[in-house]
Amino acid sequence: MTQGHLSGQVSVVGAATAGIGWDTRNSVSEIMAEAANKALDDAGLRLAEVDGVFAVTPYYWMPSATLADQLGIQPKVTDSTNIGGASVVAHVGHAVRAIASGQCEVAVIAYASTQRSDGGKLVTGADVLPYERPYGALFPISGYAMVMQRHMHDFGTTREQLAKVTVAASRWAALNPEALKPEPLTVADVLASPLVSDPLRKLDICLVTNGAGAIVLTSTERAKKLRKPAVSVLGTGESHSHCYVTNMRSFTATAGVESGKAAYEMAGLGPEDMDFAQIYDAFTIMVLLGLEDLGFCKKGEGGGMIDAGIGPGSRLPVNTTGGGLRYCHPGMFGIFLLVEAVRQLRKECGKRQVETARCGLVHGFGGVLAGNATVILGVDT
Numbered sequence: 001m002t003q004g005h006l007s008g009q010v011s012v013v014g015a016a017t018a019g020i021g022w023d024t025r026n027s028v029s030e031i032m033a034e035a036a037n038k039a040l041d042d043a044g045l046r047l048a049e050v051d052g053v054f055a056v057t058p059y060y061w062m063p064s065a066t067l068a069d070q071l072g073i074q075p076k077v078t079d080s081t082n083i084g085g086a087s088v089v090a091h092v093g094h095a096v097r098a099i100a101s102g103q104c105e106v107a108v109i110a111y112a113s114t115q116r117s118d119g120g121k122l123v124t125g126a127d128v129l130p131y132e133r134p135y136g137a138l139f140p141i142s143g144y145a146m147v148m149q150r151h152m153h154d155f156g157t158t159r160e161q162l163a164k165v166t167v168a169a170s171r172w173a174a175l176n177p178e179a180l181k182p183e184p185l186t187v188a189d190v191l192a193s194p195l196v197s198d199p200l201r202k203l204d205i206c207l208v209t210n211g212a213g214a215i216v217l218t219s220t221e222r223a224k225k226l227r228k229p230a231v232s233v234l235g236t237g238e239s240h241s242h243c244y245v246t247n248m249r250s251f252t253a254t255a256g257v258e259s260g261k262a263a264y265e266m267a268g269l270g271p272e273d274m275d276f277a278q279i280y281d282a283f284t285i286m287v288l289l290g291l292e293d294l295g296f297c298k299k300g301e302g303g304g305m306i307d308a309g310i311g312p313g314s315r316l317p318v319n320t321t322g323g324g325l326r327y328c329h330p331g332m333f334g335i336f337l338l339v340e341a342v343r344q345l346r347k348e349c350g351k352r353q354v355e356t357a358r359c360g361l362v363h364g365f366g367g368v369l370a371g372n373a374t375v376i377l378g379v380d381t
Contacts, residue, residue, distance in 0.1 A: 003236070003266045010096045011223035011230035012377065014043030014216035015342040020178060020328045022116050024210045028059045032112035033070040035214040043216045044227040045106060050216075052077040052098055052107030054091040058331070059113065067110055077104040083240055084366020085280055085332040087111075089373035092338070093236030095217050105218060109338075112212030113331035120208045131246040138197055140282070141205065143245045143368030145197040148285040150251035152199070155300035157288065159199060161307055163190035165284040166203050166325050168311035173322025175312065175352035180209055181326045206282040206324035206333070213335035215342060231345045234269065234359070235376035237262025245368050255372040256293040256363060263361070263374040264295075271295040274376075275357045276344060277316060278337035280365040281323040290363050291318075294374065317354050320344060334364040338375070345379045 016038035019031035026034075032055065040047060053075040055063040064078040077098045083090055088111050095107040129139050137143070151157050167187055173179035185203065193202040223230035237259035242248050264270055271294060279290035287310070288302035296316060297305040310318035321327040321340045328336065343349050344357045359378040365371065 004268060006096055006100050007234050007266050007268065008232045009100045009220055010217055011220040011232045012215050012217050012342050013223045013226050013228065013230060014039035014045065015339040016042050016214055017178070017336065017339055018212045019112070020209065020211035021180065022209060024114055024117055028057055028112045028114050029066050029070040031114070031210070031212040032057065032067055032110050032214070035112065035212040036067065036071060036108045036110045039108065039214040039216045042228070045216060047071060047073060049106045050108050051075050052095060052104030054079040054088070054095055054107060054109040055111065056080060056082050056087040056091070056332070057112055075104065077107070083238070083371025083373070085282065085334050086238070086364035086366035086371035086373040087332065088334040088338065089362055089364035089375055090238040090371070092217070092233060092375045093238060093373070096233050096236060099217060099219055105222070107217045108214055109217070109335070110212065110214035111332060111335040114210045115331040116208050116210045129244070131244060140368045141197045141200060144283040144285055145200045146245070147251045147369065148199055148283070151285060151288070154252055155303070157303040159191060160187055161303035162204065162284040162288065163187045164306050165281065165287045165310070166190045168309070169281065169319055169323045169325040171311040172320050172352055173326035175350070176321050176327060179322040179327045180207060182322070200283065204284045206329035207326070209328040209330050211328050211330035211336070213339050215335070215338050229346050229379055231342050231377050231379055233375065234378045235263035235265070235267030236374065237266070238373040240371045242370050243367065248368070252289070253299065254289055254293050254365070254369045256290060256365070256374065259372040259374040260294040260363070263376050267376045269359065269376060273359055274316070274361045276320060276354050276360045277318050278320070278341050278360065278362045279318060280333055280337065280363060281319055281325050282329065282333065284325070286365055287318060289369070294361065294363055312352070320349065320352050320354060337362045337364065341377050345377060
């Protein structure tokens, strides 16, 4: 049974970020609450109206309860589901079902991290490499290095093609006043950056920053009465294929195939209907795999699509903030994909605005391609 009957019933009505930068004196719960309050203000809703809290951060063992404490509310629905960087994207589907079924009326989805202030160490709250650690693997870098190496071997993907992902991100970041690394880059710059885990180089890898983000959802009927255009949730899907790298079924295909298919079916749309894509980019190879597995090109043709362009002015604009590679990346990036998609659809992005934006796709990856979640958002034309 498909979820098509849920398409368009729920909308995003607020979106905000907080604490993005290299340093902060505030705690994770403080900047997460700040983002939530700013998103509510953006929506024109009061904190007292929130009865659903969805949150993830590895800093707390019950993130949604921690956020509710910080906000001083007692929600009817709470969800701290964690599938890595895909979590908050998956939370959109959970919130849609909760609102559509009457379990709650106003839901906040939030994330925060102070990874940069904490010395750059990736906080996970668990041993994520029980089988690989004895061999000196770096999490998650070495896993993605193996994925990149395999794709290059199987399909002839080149280092230059993958470097162009970072170059495109730098072009978007140059148009984003909030981007932490807006400086222009060339393919030569990426290829000359220090080798970290062969074949991944420093500029193939995301930034390490602080930051928080939040979105607010309610019924589309109610959304039409609020101050900003309703951004409808047209489709959602999630899937996970493994937890540990040891158990990966494939190094070149992800469960994004399944989550994308579910989202497209719910929305009654396809990749050809998307005006932009926001694809989790902790590493350049993730964008290439996302383009392939979400149907924007055939398997093995991602390099050619990147050659054709994914930056400003391209047929399919990708990661219009500058992404995790050049905008910010506080441990997990999923919430920032959602915030940007909402802003693009509301025509709030200034110089980086995609003028044709009416419908867009968001895809989150978690772990080493383990968790996958896809959301399709759109506005009335």
